[in-house]
Amino acid sequence: MRHDQHNVGEDHESTRSASVHAYLYDADGHDREVALDGLCIRDLGERNLLWVDVGTRDRQVLEPLVGLFDLKRDSLRELLHPQDDLYLDNYGEYFQFDVVALSPVGESGHEAWLPRHRAVHLEFLVGPRWIMTVHDGDLPFLRAFREQDKGETLIGALSPPALVASLLDWHLTAYFDALTALEAFLDHLDETMLTRAAKRSLLPGVVEVRRRVSRLRRLLASHRLVFYGLSRPDFAHVVESDASSHYRSLERRFERAVDAVDHARDLVNGSFDLLTTRTAEATNDLVRRLTFVTLLLGVFSAIAGIFGMNFEIPYWHWGAEGFWGVISALVSVSIGVTVVARRRNWI
Numbered sequence: 001m002r003h004d005q006h007n008v009g010e011d012h013e014s015t016r017s018a019s020v021h022a023y024l025y026d027a028d029g030h031d032r033e034v035a036l037d038g039l040c041i042r043d044l045g046e047r048n049l050l051w052v053d054v055g056t057r058d059r060q061v062l063e064p065l066v067g068l069f070d071l072k073r074d075s076l077r078e079l080l081h082p083q084d085d086l087y088l089d090n091y092g093e094y095f096q097f098d099v100v101a102l103s104p105v106g107e108s109g110h111e112a113w114l115p116r117h118r119a120v121h122l123e124f125l126v127g128p129r130w131i132m133t134v135h136d137g138d139l140p141f142l143r144a145f146r147e148q149d150k151g152e153t154l155i156g157a158l159s160p161p162a163l164v165a166s167l168l169d170w171h172l173t174a175y176f177d178a179l180t181a182l183e184a185f186l187d188h189l190d191e192t193m194l195t196r197a198a199k200r201s202l203l204p205g206v207v208e209v210r211r212r213v214s215r216l217r218r219l220l221a222s223h224r225l226v227f228y229g230l231s232r233p234d235f236a237h238v239v240e241s242d243a244s245s246h247y248r249s250l251e252r253r254f255e256r257a258v259d260a261v262d263h264a265r266d267l268v269n270g271s272f273d274l275l276t277t278r279t280a281e282a283t284n285d286l287v288r289r290l291t292f293v294t295l296l297l298g299v300f301s302a303i304a305g306i307f308g309m310n311f312e313i314p315y316w317h318w319g320a321e322g323f324w325g326v327i328s329a330l331v332s333v334s335i336g337v338t339v340v341a342r343r344r345n346w347i
Helices: 038-042 059-068 073-080 140-147 160-195 200-221 224-230 244-307 320-343
Strands: 020-026 032-034 048-054 088-090 095-105 116-126 130-134
Touching: 048 059, 048 160, 059 073, 073 088, 073 095, 073 116, 088 224, 095 140, 095 160, 095 224, 116 160, 130 160, 140 160, 160 200, 160 244, 200 244, 224 244, 244 320
Parallel strands: 048 130
Antiparallel strands: 020 032, 020 048, 088 095, 095 116, 116 130
């Protein structure tokens, strides 16, 4: 998409903030970034689609947009103060809903390459020929959606619900990517456990992955209201558009994402079982070694006891030669028994 900036009056100074970007998709012309004003909105036709992306929840930025798009005050309240519970509201001329997106953040733990994500509330407002997205900070999947277009597109011919369906699909892809990274980390842990003796230091990694998978599952489960609600027959905004089939497909993909999280939980349980098995094997090896050492010491004690019996026989008067002879015999017995034990995998 080409980005052509235009100047506007000072009464729209807040909308020219770096946090607000307006992208006009024109199926018969050029896709471009435009200045956001009333004229831009009034000139929208059936082959135009306006996407306004707002990267802040600052009241001074949002209030002018409420007047520009004739939004209800309840919409502004939701935008300024997102709630933990997701919602899907129908305001007649437009509808509004909330999802929880994933934004990658740096990792400072002992496994720096284990991905960590920040949960970000993302509001969608969908009107006749425009959509608005509101969030805090940068969301990589929104940026990736815009950067995929290297030339002119026909996105302007889509209905706003159809474009939202595409964005929601990218939103789910971020969850799949997070699960893939966690599964790769689990594979690394499993390989480490199979090629080396299990260590207690591996347990925190398994616990951390289990915690993150559970968190992803809770976040995904909270989206049921939105994904099932958008595909309901009574939701006229979608049913009467060209996007109804896309939302049914989106609902199925959401269910596959939930199944993928459940599968990841099974993988974590499998990794924990492998860790406990390897720990039990290491314990058995230690017990075998201790048993062997106990047996060897018992043989030494028996020999020493025999030679310590108080009988007057000539052997007891051999002096130093007899002492070193006994020590040599004990060492020879130890070496012989150890060789036999190693060949039979006793130790």
